[in-house]
Amino acid sequence: MRTELRSILINPYTGNRPDLRDGALVDPETRERFPVIGGIPIMLREQEVEGLNRLYQRRYDSLSPFYDFFMTTVARLLRADAVFGEITEAMDVRSGDRVLETSVGTGRQIKSIIDHGMAADQFVGLDISMGMLRKCQRNMRNWRHPLDLVQGNAEFLPFADDTFDVVLHIGGINFFNDKERAILEMVRVARPGARLYIGDETEKQLQEQPSLINRFYQKPDAGTYASPVDLVPDTMEKIDNRELWDGKMYLISFQKPA
Numbered sequence: 226m227r228t229e230l231r232s233i234l235i236n237p238y239t240g241n242r243p244d245l246r247d248g249a250l251v252d253p254e255t256r257e258r259f260p261v262i263g264g265i266p267i268m269l270r271e272q273e274v275e276g277l278n279r280l281y282q283r284r285y286d287s288l289s290p291f292y293d294f295f296m297t298t299v300a301r302l303l304r305a306d307a308v309f310g311e312i313t314e315a316m317d318v319r320s321g322d323r324v325l326e327t328s329v330g331t332g333r334q335i336k337s338i339i340d341h342g343m344a345a346d347q348f349v350g351l352d353i354s355m356g357m358l359r360k361c362q363r364n365m366r367n368w369r370h371p372l373d374l375v376q377g378n379a380e381f382l383p384f385a386d387d388t389f390d391v392v393l394h395i396g397g398i399n400f401f402n403d404k405e406r407a408i409l410e411m412v413r414v415a416r417p418g419a420r421l422y423i424g425d426e427t428e429k430q431l432q433e434q435p436s437l438i439n440r441f442y443q444k445p446d447a448g449t450y451a452s453p454v455d456l457v458p459d460t461m462e463k464i465d466n467r468e469l470w471d472g473k474m475y476l477i478s479f480q481k482p483a
């Protein structure tokens with residue numbers, strides 16, 4: 226684990242900054258231990274992952290060996306491979322930025338940002354699925370780009386307040402237990418003046434994609450595929466809610482007041 230990552234981590238349940246002791250991060254007050262395995266700190270209480278978060282953690286763990294194959298072959302047939310570029314072009318990432326993606330998956334959105342020549346200073350990726358993170362770690366080695374990875378729940382981010390210049394989330398929030406909490410956490414870890422982006426699929430994509438893919442997902446409630454723009458705090462600036470990918474994806478962008 227790089228010092229650049231360790232210096233921004235907190236215990237997500239107490240807010241304390243952990244010390245590194247015998248290969249684990251330890252809360253100095255409560256002594257709670259967060260192991261670091263293969264360079265990836267595990268910053269969540271596994272026994273407290275429940276509901277939809279638990280369901281999708283397991284499903285993505287099982288899917289992780291095949292996820293990239295699926296995205297590069299089946300998704301090409303569905304013309305889904307262009308979507309990462311469309312999202313990236315809607316983003317503002319600058320040199321010197323510290324960027325966080327919550328639900329980084331296998332790193333495909335970060336790769337698109339790098340391929341677009343947006344050279345941030347540090348990329349950090351968090352995901353609840355260790356399978357996806359391991360795949361992401363291998364991808365980044367092949368792509369020869371450093372990315373600091375953390376296992377965690379997007380609803381309890383293990384990062385200090387006011388840390389990142391850009392905070393993004395693509396493709397998981399529709400099925401989170403608590404969308405509002407995840408958005409408030411993104412805001413908390415964003416620096417004053419930071420740019421934030423939240424995107425996921427719309428109802429149109431649900432209707433158009435093959436039913437085989439829909440079987441991967443839990444039967445949606447009314448509102449599952451609606452943009453959660455109303456959950457963005459009113460205190461944020463430049464709130465924009467647009468549709469990309471021919472209306473099959475929403476992308477919310479906003480800025481934390483400087």
Ligand SMILES: C[S@@+](CC[C@H](N)C(=O)[O-])C[C@H]1O[C@@H](n2cnc3c(N)ncnc32)[C@H](O)[C@@H]1O
Nearest residue numbers: 285328329330352353354357378379395396397
């Ligand atoms: C469709 S993938 C998107 C991955 C990546 N952002 C991309 O665009 O390719 C959804 C990801 O959300 C992650 N995820 C689901 N629930 C989560 C949660 N509560 N906290 C963090 N990640 C979560 C899954 O493990 C999975 O990697």
